[in-house]
Amino acid sequence: xxxxxxxxxxxxxxxxxxxxxxxxxxxxxxxxxxxxxxxxxxxxxxxxxxxxxxxxxxxxxxxxxxxxxxxxxxxxxxxxxxxxxxxxxxxxxxxxxxxxxxxxxxxxxxxxxxxxxxxxxxxxxxxxxxxxxxxxxxxxxxxxxxxxxxxxxxxxxxxxxxxxxxxxxxxxxxxxxxxxxxxxxxxxxxxxxxxxxxxxxxxxxxxxxxxxxxxxxxxxxxxxxxxxxxxxxxxxxxxxxxxxxxxxxxxxxxxxxxxxxxxxxxxxxxxxxxxxxxxxxxxxxxxxxxxxxxxxxxxxxxxxxxxxxxxxxxxxxxxxxxxxxxxxxxxxxxxxxxxxxxxxxxxxxxxxxxxxxxxxxxxxxxxxxxxxxxxxxxxxxxxxxxxxxxxxxxxxxxxxxxxxxxxxxxxxxxxxxxx
Amino acid sequence: xxxxxxxxxxxxxxxxxxxxxxxxxxxxxxxxxxxxxxxxxxxxxxxxxxxxxxxxxxxxxxxxxxxxxxxxxxxxxxxxxxxxxxxxxxxxxxxxxxxxxxxxxxxxxxxxxxxxxxxxxxxxxxxxxxxxxxxxxxxxxxxxxxxxxxxxxxx
Ligand SMILES: Cc1ncc(COP(=O)(O)O)c(C=O)c1O
Numbered sequence: 001x002x003x004x005x006x007x008x009x010x011x012x013x014x015x016x017x018x019x020x021x022x023x024x025x026x027x028x029x030x031x032x033x034x035x036x037x038x039x040x041x042x043x044x045x046x047x048x049x050x051x052x053x054x055x056x057x058x059x060x061x062x063x064x065x066x067x068x069x070x071x072x073x074x075x076x077x078x079x080x081x082x083x084x085x086x087x088x089x090x091x092x093x094x095x096x097x098x099x100x101x102x103x104x105x106x107x108x109x110x111x112x113x114x115x116x117x118x119x120x121x122x123x124x125x126x127x128x129x130x131x132x133x134x135x136x137x138x139x140x141x142x143x144x145x146x147x148x149x150x151x152x153x154x155x156x157x158x159x160x161x162x163x164x165x166x167x168x169x170x171x172x173x174x175x176x177x178x179x180x181x182x183x184x185x186x187x188x189x190x191x192x193x194x195x196x197x198x199x200x201x202x203x204x205x206x207x208x209x210x211x212x213x214x215x216x217x218x219x220x221x222x223x224x225x226x227x228x229x230x231x232x233x234x235x236x237x238x239x240x241x242x243x244x245x246x247x248x249x250x251x252x253x254x255x256x257x258x259x260x261x262x263x264x265x266x267x268x269x270x271x272x273x274x275x276x277x278x279x280x281x282x283x284x285x286x287x288x289x290x291x292x293x294x295x296x297x298x299x300x301x302x303x304x305x306x307x308x309x310x311x312x313x314x315x316x317x318x319x320x321x322x323x324x325x326x327x328x329x330x331x332x333x334x335x336x337x338x339x340x341x342x343x344x345x346x347x348x349x350x351x352x353x354x355x356x357x358x359x360x361x362x363x364x365x366x367x368x369x370x371x372x373x374x375x376x377x378x379x380x381x382x383x384x385x386x387x388x389x390x391x392x393x394x395x396x397x398x399x400x401x402x403x404x405x406x407x408x409x410x411x412x413x414x415x416x417x418x419x
Numbered sequence: 420x421x422x423x424x425x426x427x428x429x430x431x432x433x434x435x436x437x438x439x440x441x442x443x444x445x446x447x448x449x450x451x452x453x454x455x456x457x458x459x460x461x462x463x464x465x466x467x468x469x470x471x472x473x474x475x476x477x478x479x480x481x482x483x484x485x486x487x488x489x490x491x492x493x494x495x496x497x498x499x500x501x502x503x504x505x506x507x508x509x510x511x512x513x514x515x516x517x518x519x520x521x522x523x524x525x526x527x528x529x530x531x532x533x534x535x536x537x538x539x540x541x542x543x544x545x546x547x548x549x550x551x552x553x554x555x556x557x558x559x560x561x562x563x564x565x566x567x568x569x570x571x572x573x574x
Contacts, residue, residue: 151459178566193469357458357484357557372484374459381459387482388459417432 012304012312014399018242020045021397029368032406039183039211039393040371041233044297048236051296059270063288064262064279074356078288082278082294088298089228090219091245098244098251098281099291103210106229106244107177108259109281110206111138114227115175115202115253116203121147124173126203128153128161129383130182133376135208139177155383156300159185159336159343163197170201177205178285180212180228183410184375184391185336186317186346188212193223204250210234214301214395215344216310221328236301237294238346251277258283297361309396312412313345316394319330320347327407335389345394348375358387361388362416366409426554427485434489434541435462439496442478447571452481455556461485464564468572472503479561486545486554491561493503493542503569510562512537516546517559 018024021043023354026033035043040252059073066072079094086094101104119125125139129152132223143150151169159182170176176198181188191207194255194326209218213228220228227250232241246254256263256274260283265273274280301309318340324332328351335348349370351359356372363370371391374381392406444450444465453462460483467476477495482488494513497504516539548558 075517354486355484356458357554358487361426361554362423363553372458377458388484416427 005392006014012396014306014312014397015303018397020047022046024397025033028367029365031270032401032405034368034402036368036392036394036398036402036406038214038234038395038398039391042236042395043238043294043397044238045300047300048238048293048296049126052238052293055289055292055357060289061350062257062285067170074288076294077295078158078286078417082300084295084298085243088302089213089245090221092221093248095277096245096248096251098246098278099286100229100281101240101243102233102242103208103229103231104242106139106242107134107206107208108138110227110229110246113257113281113354114204114250115139115142116146119146119148119174119254123148124151125149125175125177126151126153126169126173126198127188128178129155129382130161130179130185130187130189131177131377132179132183132208132210133378134210135177135179135206135269136379139175148174152379155185155187155380158338159187161187161194161396162187163190163194166194166197167201170197170203172204173198175206176201177208179208179210181215181346182336182377182380183211183346184348184377184380184389186343186348187337188248189342191223191225195226196419199224209266211344211346215313225417226250228237232290232294235294235297237297238287238290240296241290243294244281248277251281256280256283256388260284262286268342304396312396313394314340316398316400316403317343317345317347319400320345320392320394320406322401323403323407324410326351328410328414332410335384345398347392347394349387349392349410350386350389351414351417354413356390358417359390359410359413362413363409364404366405366412368406368409370406422550426551428544428547430493430541430544431485431489433456433494435485436478438488438492440478440492441481442481442487442501444476448476448478449539449568450565451568451571453567455483455487455560457507457556458484460484460557460560462487462491462561462564464491464561464568466568466572468503468569472573474498474501474503474506474569483556483560486548486557487560490542490545490558493545494561494565497540497542498565503573506565506569507525508537509539509542512539513545513562514559515547516543517555519556 061071061074063075063078065142083094204226209230227246233239263283331352333350337343360372448465461481463480465478469475
């Protein structure tokens, strides 16, 4: 991973990439659409749409049930997607990949299944102040039921995780659930060091990798993680599919999450025997076409190369930090680490006292799509002392023109509200 | 920028910059909180209702965008000193103005048809919000919170 600042990479042809995303070619009020909300949900290339379309047109049936050829093709397509995802994140086995509805469901799965089996009153779960509500509320719900303590790792002035007292926080903790990259600040965490610290303390780790898996190489074994979760819709895949990866021993020992068809070996009037992983955690008809779409998204990203994706985003983030500060001036605050290599392409912006909603409204007039609000991270927002920010988030199809358009629109917003 | 100017009327910006009746009231005033979970806007409304059923004082706290803050400010000016019944009439009139075919989150393409029966004065400036359906929630947050506060104060 390079921290060097480049304006373009020879392997990264953005004009070509943009052609693969039909939605980006639309004109809004005579202006080129500037999509800067991939942190919330990315767009998807035609290859993903085609893969799903192809399944529905030629090979759709329910999976793991039929003996006829079409059903077998559907099952193979679904399981192929599982293998592609496994390989993409360096998972030792495809059976360790559980398809869920989204990352939120994956975290709830771990909280309900692993949490209920392993947490007791008096235990501690450690989170960071940067977590998305998806990695807070499931633990709070369980804490209310079981009565364990939730401890919080703080951040420093630059938005980096403050690990100075991590050993104290981890002492006696059973679970350390943390983000790999903040969806508000863009801060990257040192996942490997955090997993090592947790392991030393005897705590299991869950990494919310929603914002990192789409944007940089991932190797779950190298990280030393126990569980990681992410969502398909933030990585060029469709909505309705998420991923839980867990170490096989942990998954094997966990009780099922949802009960129903597809997750059993046997059912009698007296009870049931659950299937092995991954089936045990995939009750009911799974998101079949969505899995196939996610598989195609993984293919697309592999084609680009995740190193190259990361390089592109570091250089574009560096360009954005520089350009926005220069063009808009003092009135603009950009939250998060100042060093592009320490962060992802998520820029939370504040324009003097103009509220994020009002900024975003003006930006929309310029066909610039950003997200106002608390970004489902209210504890972090409270810590930062802001109610809402306008968040611009970058991906593979964004270029310096998008950043220039954002800068220009921010200047218009500044002038419109005369600050 | 005609669309924007329609939304951000001068009087809206004025109320946003210099909000009226900002602050808190001590107990036994009724204190009610309202949240817009989508954007994190928070509002706190304090009201005093005297023995004659008059909304004798109102204060507004919290944070939010220009639309939610100016709406709250104008609302406070409009209802202060009014009877609960009069205030409720104003609330009804404002909500009617904010609704698109009676549905506050209806089809964004349709024009507002409901004409308020009450004279809303400055509040009419917020009419442009109806054209920006996402922002209707910003404009109505304080009003829904006031309704709740009145219910609590008169319960
Ligand atoms: C860091 C992080 N965690 C979790 C989520 C939740 O993802 P989903 O809504 O797809 O479950 C998001 C996305 O909003 C996120 O950015």
